[in-house]
Amino acid sequence: MKPTEAPKLIVQDLDLYYGDFQALKRIQMSIVSRQITALIGPSGCGKSTLLRCFNRMNDLIESVQMRGRILLDGQDIADPSLPLVTLRKRVGMVFQRPNPFPLSAFENIAFGLHLHALAAGRRIHAIVEQSLQAVGLWDRLKDRLHQPALRLSLEEQQRLCIARAMAIKPEVILLDEPCSTLDPIATGKIEELLYALKEHYTIVIVTHNMQQAARVSDTAGFLLLGELVEFGPTNRLFTNPRDPKTEAYITGRFG
Amino acid sequence: MRWRRARERLIETLIRLSGFSAIAIVMLIFVFLLKEGVALFRTVPLGEFLTGQRWYPISEPPGFGVFPLICGSLLVTIGAAMLSVPLGIASALFISEIARGWMKELLKAGIELFAAIPSVVLGFIGMTLLAPLIRQAFHVPTGLTALTGSITLAFMAMPTIVSITEDALTAVPRGYREAAMALGATRWQMMVRVLLPAAGSGIVAAVMLGIGRVIGETMAVMMVTGNAAVIPHTMLQPVRTLTATIAAEMGETVRGSDHYFALFAIGIVLFVITFVVNLIADRFLHREQR
Numbered sequence: 001m002k003p004t005e006a007p008k009l010i011v012q013d014l015d016l017y018y019g020d021f022q023a024l025k026r027i028q029m030s031i032v033s034r035q036i037t038a039l040i041g042p043s044g045c046g047k048s049t050l051l052r053c054f055n056r057m058n059d060l061i062e063s064v065q066m067r068g069r070i071l072l073d074g075q076d077i078a079d080p081s082l083p084l085v086t087l088r089k090r091v092g093m094v095f096q097r098p099n100p101f102p103l104s105a106f107e108n109i110a111f112g113l114h115l116h117a118l119a120a121g122r123r124i125h126a127i128v129e130q131s132l133q134a135v136g137l138w139d140r141l142k143d144r145l146h147q148p149a150l151r152l153s154l155e156e157q158q159r160l161c162i163a164r165a166m167a168i169k170p171e172v173i174l175l176d177e178p179c180s181t182l183d184p185i186a187t188g189k190i191e192e193l194l195y196a197l198k199e200h201y202t203i204v205i206v207t208h209n210m211q212q213a214a215r216v217s218d219t220a221g222f223l224l225l226g227e228l229v230e231f232g233p234t235n236r237l238f239t240n241p242r243d244p245k246t247e248a249y250i251t252g253r254f255g
Numbered sequence: 256m257r258w259r260r261a262r263e264r265l266i267e268t269l270i271r272l273s274g275f276s277a278i279a280i281v282m283l284i285f286v287f288l289l290k291e292g293v294a295l296f297r298t299v300p301l302g303e304f305l306t307g308q309r310w311y312p313i314s315e316p317p318g319f320g321v322f323p324l325i326c327g328s329l330l331v332t333i334g335a336a337m338l339s340v341p342l343g344i345a346s347a348l349f350i351s352e353i354a355r356g357w358m359k360e361l362l363k364a365g366i367e368l369f370a371a372i373p374s375v376v377l378g379f380i381g382m383t384l385l386a387p388l389i390r391q392a393f394h395v396p397t398g399l400t401a402l403t404g405s406i407t408l409a410f411m412a413m414p415t416i417v418s419i420t421e422d423a424l425t426a427v428p429r430g431y432r433e434a435a436m437a438l439g440a441t442r443w444q445m446m447v448r449v450l451l452p453a454a455g456s457g458i459v460a461a462v463m464l465g466i467g468r469v470i471g472e473t474m475a476v477m478m479v480t481g482n483a484a485v486i487p488h489t490m491l492q493p494v495r496t497l498t499a500t501i502a503a504e505m506g507e508t509v510r511g512s513d514h515y516f517a518l519f520a521i522g523i524v525l526f527v528i529t530f531v532v533n534l535i536a537d538r539f540l541h542r543e544q545r
Contacts (some may be wrong), residue, residue: 088439099430112438
């Protein structure tokens with residue numbers, strides 16, 4: 001824990017509606033830099049919705065209405081001075097189902113670099129190598145960089161998606177149940193990877209797997225029916241929950 | 256129990272029979288076409304038929320060169336493709352990615368309606384509205400030109416291209432869109448760099464089906480292209496297509512005459528062209544899948 005560091009993301013009084021249905025209620029939280037923050041809770045509690053607020057992915061859904069603010073390094077992410085494209089470059093995302101593009105592994109990683117014109121020529125190759133090294137895929141893929149990414153195993157695809165998100169040098173990486181389609185061994189490997197990545201990135205992970213949250217995160221938040229019931233250091237939250245609802249959930253009494 | 260098994264077998268046999276009969280009918284049509292068409296080559300050599308520049312089937316001596324007709328068909332088709340492919344793909348992108356709500360429904364219904372317009376009606380519109388416009392705009396002696404045909408046929412190919420392309424775009428998994436957006440792609444970048452390549456094989460199929468419709472189209476082209484069997488040098492000259500020739504002349508030939516056989520030989524040429532188009536489409540589809 002580095003208590004001196006300013007929070008990377010601050011959520012202030014966030015309400016979110018899908019039409020008439022209120023999916024998030026008065027969320028308040030701050031997410032510390034270079035830590036892993038886990039959001040847990042039963043299905044439908046709003047944890048993915050909350051995660052998707054951080055890079056404004058909910059904008060794609062027409063019926064969504066939002067109130068409150070989210071600050072990234074103190075700047076409101078809805079402010080017109082922070083273009084959506086820039087926000088999403090700074091806040092990357094990895095999805096539940098591995099979703100590499102139907103291109104080669106190389107092109108998948110180069111994709112973001114082309115979008116933001118971050119690199120050209122040789123430089124791209126260097127970044128591709130670096131990103132694949134970071135996710136532990138380089139040795140396996142270096143001889144088949146130009147083969148279709150969809151032929152990789154699911155775990156490799158998910159690693160590739162993480163590498164793709166990292167290649168454009170985001171500050172925050174959001175992961176939406178990144179291991180839910182993977183087997184336990186692959187899950188373990190991805191978790192190790194996350195642990196290594198937090199040196200450089202602020203990571204927010206949504207998971208319905210409590211053991212995973214307990215294993216990888218520094219801070220955890222428990223959501224229930226759109227409310228952030230409890231938010232605090234993972235150790236404390238799992239060993240000594242303050243709210244009876246959190247206790248009931250982590251001891252497996254519901255959810 | 257036994258009755259049920261017998262019924263199963265009966266159904267199976269019927270399905271197999273209908274499958275085989277479809278193949279058999281196509282084969283018979285092909286054999287008939289070949290038999291009648293090849294008969295021409297007893298009197299007119301194949302080379303002369305394909306490269307000959309004179310199509311005067313009832314003059315004395317007759318000319319059976321279909322080269323001008325092939326040129327006419329290709330010119331009209333290429334022109335129609337150049338108009339309908341970009342427009343069709345752009346329309347499909349607009350309908351599937353940008354239009355929302357009532358606008359989207361209206362456009363989709365409009366495209367469906369478009370497909371339902373009989374070709375003779377399009378030909379009629381082309382003849383009465385488009386041809387005079389072209390005559391005035393380009394100061395040419397007649398408005399019945401290859402360009403008129405191309406524009407008319409582009410309208411025929413559009414609905415096919417738009418609706419199949421739109422289906423292909425809609426079928427692109429949501430994950431690809433989300434991944435592109437989450438990487439900070441603008442909507443335009445997402446469409447061009449992710450959607451179009453991902454829907455590539457479907458789009459090629461759409462284009463090929465559209466072109467197939469154009470090559471085979473008869474009525475509309477016959478009405479608007481002027482039907483002069485000469486080798487065209489510009490888009491603003493009258494041309495005659497392979498299909499229009501068969502349609503226009505079949506009624507007045509004597510069965511068993513060289514002219515009659517020549518029209519069937521044109522049918523073979525059309526068949527080969529369509530076959531090649533389908534083959535290319537097939538190649539593309541399989542390349543995408545690999």
